[in-house]
Amino acid sequence: MTQQALRLGTRRSKLAMAQSGQVADAVRRMTGRPVELVEITTYGDVSREALAQIGGTGVFVTALRDALVRGEVDFAVHSLKDLPTTQPEELALAAVPEREDPRDVIVARDALKLTDLPRGARIGTGSPRRMAQLNAYARSHGLDFETVAIRGNVDTRIRYVRDGELDAVVLAAAGLNRIGRSEEVTDFLSVDTVLPAPGQGALAIECTADNADLVAALGELDDPFTRVAVTAERSLLAALEAGCSAPVGALADLLADGQIVKEMRLRGVVGTTDGSRMVQLSTTGPVPETHDQALALGRELATEMLAQGAAGLMGERAQ
Numbered sequence: 001m002t003q004q005a006l007r008l009g010t011r012r013s014k015l016a017m018a019q020s021g022q023v024a025d026a027v028r029r030m031t032g033r034p035v036e037l038v039e040i041t042t043y044g045d046v047s048r049e050a051l052a053q054i055g056g057t058g059v060f061v062t063a064l065r066d067a068l069v070r071g072e073v074d075f076a077v078h079s080l081k082d083l084p085t086t087q088p089e090e091l092a093l094a095a096v097p098e099r100e101d102p103r104d105v106i107v108a109r110d111a112l113k114l115t116d117l118p119r120g121a122r123i124g125t126g127s128p129r130r131m132a133q134l135n136a137y138a139r140s141h142g143l144d145f146e147t148v149a150i151r152g153n154v155d156t157r158i159r160y161v162r163d164g165e166l167d168a169v170v171l172a173a174a175g176l177n178r179i180g181r182s183e184e185v186t187d188f189l190s191v192d193t194v195l196p197a198p199g200q201g202a203l204a205i206e207c208t209a210d211n212a213d214l215v216a217a218l219g220e221l222d223d224p225f226t227r228v229a230v231t232a233e234r235s236l237l238a239a240l241e242a243g244c245s246a247p248v249g250a251l252a253d254l255l256a257d258g259q260i261v262k263e264m265r266l267r268g269v270v271g272t273t274d275g276s277r278m279v280q281l282s283t284t285g286p287v288p289e290t291h292d293q294a295l296a297l298g299r300e301l302a303t304e305m306l307a308q309g310a311a312g313l314m315g316e317r318a319q
């Protein structure tokens with residue numbers, strides 16, 4: 001008997017096609033079922049101007065979710081850091097596969113590292129989170145570079161450096177790895193320097209919640225630790241009431257003693273884009289055993305950050 005192919009809805013961008021293709025392979029391996037990619041054009045893909053105006057929150061996600069709800073596709077893959085923190089009731093987050101490298105990186109001219117950039121160097125990024133932390137690092141380390149707001153996909157950003165318009169751009173390691181361009185990286189930024197976006201490096205696999213068989217089948221791809229970590233990170237973001245373009249960094253990681261996992265640490269940062277004011281805190285405790293415990297960890301850290309004035313640092317938007 002031939003099985004009906006599972007339809008995987010995907011954006012057409014190089015990154016989306018790469019990560020959808022990789023998940024399609026994993027689902028084929030895991031379930032033995034054929035998977036076909038169905039391209040969905042999103043509002044953000046059609047109009048750069050529209051994207052700038054509506055601020056980018058979840059635009060790439062919405063069209064895929066609409067196609068799921070309408071039954072046009074069976075499942076979809078998102079970059080988890082682009083997912084809004086509220087989960088629609090009719091959709092299930094069926095799997096969060098093992099996270100890729102969560103770090104940000106720079107791609108600079110002449111193979112330069114961040115600390116080698118000459119005075120007055122221009123670093124492109126569209127992210128207030130990256131600007132805030134890079135500028136704070138420059139202030140505290142006597143560096144003198146300037147962050148410049150840019151937009152565009154990975155290829156476009158790298159081209160700014162190739163064309164000599166900028167000295168460097170900041171990108172996520174995971175995105176470069178997925179599209180096979182990791183050799184472009186000239187410096188991996190330590191998470192002590194730039195804390196990544198909540199969920200960075202992780203993928204989210206969604207299908208409709210009423211499709212129990214598919215929820216279970218896709219669940220085979222879930223990595224429980226990654227799920228707990230990103231749940232805590234996103235809970236922090238939600239509790240700070242910050243949108244995806246807010247200058248919030250968060251990362252949960254495991255503290256191990258040899259092979260034995262001891263605890264989970266959750267770090268969070270909020271800052272003004274000029275880097276002049278930052279609230280950066282961390283909490284360490286037992287690895288959450290339930291979804292609710294992971295949510296509570298994020299909320300608790302957010303409460304502490306808000307008590308230190310985090311809310312007053314988040315009003316800005318990068319221009």
Ligand SMILES: NCc1[nH]cc(CCC(=O)O)c1CC(=O)O
Nearest residue numbers: 079081171172174175200201202
């Ligand atoms: N902001 C766009 C975006 N959304 C997801 C990734 C790739 C990294 C990931 O999956 O977390 C990127 C590119 C980037 O930030 O460089």
